[in-house]
Amino acid sequence: xxxxxxxxxxxxxxxxxxxxxxxxxxxxxxxxxxxxxxxxxxxxxxxxxxxxxxxxxxxxxxxxxxxxxxxxxxxxxxxxxxxxxxxxxxxxxxxxxxxxxxxxxxxxxxxxxxxxxxxxxxxxxxxxxxxxxxxxxxxxxxxxxxxxxxxxxxxxxxxxxxxxxxxxxxxxxxxxxxxxxxxxxxxxxxxxxxxxxxxxxxxxxxxxxxxxxxxxxxx
Numbered sequence: 332x333x334x335x336x337x338x339x340x341x342x343x344x345x346x347x348x349x350x351x352x353x354x355x356x357x358x359x360x361x362x363x364x365x366x367x368x369x370x371x372x373x374x375x376x377x378x379x380x381x382x383x384x385x386x387x388x389x390x391x392x393x394x395x396x397x398x399x400x401x402x403x404x405x406x407x408x409x410x411x412x413x414x415x416x417x418x419x420x421x422x423x424x425x426x427x428x429x430x431x432x433x434x435x436x437x438x439x440x441x442x443x444x445x446x447x448x449x450x451x452x453x454x455x456x457x458x459x460x461x462x463x464x465x466x467x468x469x470x471x472x473x474x475x476x477x478x479x480x481x482x483x484x485x486x487x488x489x490x491x492x493x494x495x496x497x498x499x500x501x502x503x504x505x506x507x508x509x510x511x512x513x514x515x516x517x518x519x520x521x522x523x524x525x526x527x528x529x530x531x532x533x534x535x536x537x538x539x540x541x542x543x544x545x546x547x548x549x550x
Contacts, residue, residue, distance in 0.1 A: 334413055335406050337444070338427050338437040344369045345378075347396065352388040354378070363424040367438060368392065368399055374428060374435040376401040403428050406436060410447060417441050453488030458504045462526040463517050467497045470522070475503065478516045482509035500525065 342361065345354060347370040357366060358380045365377035376399030378392060386395055403426040404413050417425055423441040428434065448454060463475075472489065479486050485506040493500035505513065514524055 334404070334408060334410065334427065334439060335436075337439055337447070338406070339440065340437040342366065342424075342438070344374070344435055345392070346370070347375060347391075347393045349392050350388070351383060351386040351390050351392060351395075354383050354392060355388070358383060365400065365422050365424050367424075367426045367435065369435060374403065374426060374433065375399055377422070377424070377426060379422075402426070404439070405430050410444060413439065414444055414448070417444065451488070453504050456487050456504075456506075458485075458487050458506050459510055459528065460526060461503045461505060461510075461514065461517075461524065461528070462492065462500060463503070463522040463524055464498055464500050465522045467494060467499045470499055470501065474520065475501065478520060478522075479503070479505050479513050482512040482516055484509045484513050 342357070342363065344367040345357070347368055349368075354366065363380070365379050367377050368375045370393075375396070378395075378399055382395070382398045386392075400420065402416060402420040402422070404416050406427055407430050408416075413425065417423070425439045425441070427436045427439060429436055463470075475489065476486050485508070487504040487506065489501060489503040491499055492502040510528065514528060517524055
């Protein structure tokens, strides 16, 4: 993702000497959680709407300069870095600064980043989401890829979705070809399969045996 294609400037960066009353009016017309702020043409940070609502109308923003949040991304950052910044700072507006001189270039909207994500092969291509679990020191992405590809599957994307008590949860999107064989191979390699799949013959057999046992016990 080249984020420069998504930079917008529909909302002007606000001067640090702006009156709080004026900032409240700006927020009244927007759905953004933050607005970027500048001082003498230099980006200073963002001010949150929740903070502005608590300030006195006749004061200027520079009276509350301590409340500025100094998050931003670079024009050269990739989309994963950008998404992480949005999440860490709990915002739906992300300022973008130039790599060389820190010049303010505009901002990104979270909706545009999510829209880009939805168009990636991980989200858009046909396939199945498989969630597996294994010890943090025991799994490897090379092994996961080998398991999938040895069963004629294709890896469309993978990431660590959770780490707890030295156990890693890995979410993988793979092509539908050889899905059942892939799931069984994961189990043979001591991966715990957390996701449910209609193609999972192992679970089907367990259910059939359980149903048979229930029927037998009820005779």
